[in-house]
Amino acid sequence: MTLTLQDCRALDAQDPLHALRDQFTLPEGVIYLDGNSLGALPKTAAARVAQAVTSEWGQGLIRSWNSAGWFDLPQRLGNKIAPLIGAQPGEVVATDSTSINLYKVLSAALNIAAVDSPERQLLVSERSNFPTDLYIAEGLCQARGLRLLLVEPEDIAAALTHEVAVLMLTHVNYRTGAMHDMKAVTAAAHAAGILTVWDLAHSAGAVPVDLTGAGADFSVGCGYKYLNGGPGAPAFVWAHPQHADRFWQPLSGWWGHAAPFAFTPDYQPAPGIARFLCGTQPILSLTALDCGLDTVLAAEPLGGMAALRTKSLALTDLFITLVEERCAGHGLALATPRTHARRGSQVCLSRSKGAHAIVQALIARGVIGDFRAGDGAAGGHPDILRFGFTPLYIGFEDTWNAVEHLKQVLETGEWTQARFSQKGAVT
Numbered sequence: 219m220t221l222t223l224q225d226c227r228a229l230d231a232q233d234p235l236h237a238l239r240d241q242f243t244l245p246e247g248v249i250y251l252d253g254n255s256l257g258a259l260p261k262t263a264a265a266r267v268a269q270a271v272t273s274e275w276g277q278g279l280i281r282s283w284n285s286a287g288w289f290d291l292p293q294r295l296g297n298k299i300a301p302l303i304g305a306q307p308g309e310v311v312a313t314d315s316t317s318i319n320l321y322k323v324l325s326a327a328l329n330i331a332a333v334d335s336p337e338r339q340l341l342v343s344e345r346s347n348f349p350t351d352l353y354i355a356e357g358l359c360q361a362r363g364l365r366l367l368l369v370e371p372e373d374i375a376a377a378l379t380h381e382v383a384v385l386m387l388t389h390v391n392y393r394t395g396a397m398h399d400m401k402a403v404t405a406a407a408h409a410a411g412i413l414t415v416w417d418l419a420h421s422a423g424a425v426p427v428d429l430t431g432a433g434a435d436f437s438v439g440c441g442y443k444y445l446n447g448g449p450g451a452p453a454f455v456w457a458h459p460q461h462a463d464r465f466w467q468p469l470s471g472w473w474g475h476a477a478p479f480a481f482t483p484d485y486q487p488a489p490g491i492a493r494f495l496c497g498t499q500p501i502l503s504l505t506a507l508d509c510g511l512d513t514v515l516a517a518e519p520l521g522g523m524a525a526l527r528t529k530s531l532a533l534t535d536l537f538i539t540l541v542e543e544r545c546a547g548h549g550l551a552l553a554t555p556r557t558h559a560r561r562g563s564q565v566c567l568s569r570s571k572g573a574h575a576i577v578q579a580l581i582a583r584g585v586i587g588d589f590r591a592g593d594g595a596a597g598g599h600p601d602i603l604r605f606g607f608t609p610l611y612i613g614f615e616d617t618w619n620a621v622e623h624l625k626q627v628l629e630t631g632e633w634t635q636a637r638f639s640q641k642g643a644v645t
């Protein structure tokens with residue numbers, strides 16, 4: 219039976235995580251369902267970044283590298299990220315972008331494979347992986363004379379042959395929200411002698427992740443989505459300790475040197491994950507990311523990622539149920555798995571036409587989701603309306619209201635207005 223708006227208000231009132239929303243500045247009247255693309259602004263961030271500018275930079279000047287702890291920010295933030303992804307302290311650094319970190323770890327994994335099993339010439343990934351992952355892999359394959367093999371998710375197991383050096387996957391798919399079983403896939407890859415690289419862009423801070431428990435080899439992830447680090451926030455990188463010291467990463471800059479301020483002409487990589495740093499770090503961006511990480515860690519006393527996950531599933535279940543009951547007959551289809559174990563923290567709906575305009579009409583009403591274009595091929599990927607549920611700041615009443623807006627946009631045909639057909643550079 220459908221929950222009413224009153225039921226949803228009661229669920230918010232009982233929700234032990236509800237107060238975590240007070241950590242964020244969200245515009246009045248907005249229901250923000252795009253934290254999977256850009257997380258909301260932590261209330262602490264503006265003052266903290268202002269302090270880093272006026273006091274640490276303005277007054278401390280160059281001294282702040284030591285006195286304000288700028289120099290080891292990548293490691294300190296890495297240590298805050300570690301428990302969210304099943305890594306140990308000292309195994310993660312916050313640095314660079316996801317794309318750049320992927321280049322580093324993919325190179326490291328290919329280096330290991332080239333030594334341990336040089337006959338393996340394939341890099342396998344999923345055809346619907348996020349494009350930057352595929353482009354980085356394509357570039358590396360070109361440079362090394364390897365072949366990139368792209369498969370559908372259901373064909374991954376069959377593709378894990380003795381010709382494959384590395385399997386590179388995104389844990390939660392950006393278009394569909396479908397989640398891989400990291401432990402089972404990693405075990406299958408290892409059984410065939412294949413190293414695994416996991417992109418956690420839609421997982422870190424969104425779903426519980428256990429890289430160590432899964433026996434994964436390398437991982438990267440994003441700082442500006444569920445970690446609330448701000449636009450273009452630094453990403454993170456993890457390498458299993460057994461691999462971290464085996465090779466130089468390809469961007470062997472001075473920040474990854476064992477003693478950067480010794481200024482030696484030759485490169486001596488730092489031990490462990492610190493070698494995955496490259497050059498001088500964006501301190502103001504790292505400072506904002508620090509505030510974002512604290513918003514996620516604030517859930518720790520309330521049950522941490524497990525509690526956030528329980529709420530996220532309740533929200534996405536509610537959204538799916540309400541859409542199917544209240545928006546039936548309007549051509550929407552569910553593109554996200556119903557099975558909890560296969561679902562990330564977003565719900566994607568497909569529609570053969572009008573998806574972009576419907577999202578625009580919702581945004582005009584203050585319900586912010588986004589649109590991801592399909593490939594236009596018959597039987598290929600359809601256009602997607604994408605709704606991210608960040609349980610830190612989204613509640614049950616928000617979910618009910620979002621579906622009510624969707625219902626009205628569809629029933630009135632509001633989305634067919636010409637003003638909703640214009641596409642911006644960013645969708």
Ligand SMILES: Cc1ncc(COP(=O)(O)O)c(C=O)c1O
Binds near residue numbers: 318388420440
């Ligand atoms: C799976 C995945 N990887 C990487 C990225 C982005 O990487 P970058 O921050 O380097 O632009 C995204 C962005 O949405 C993503 O969804």
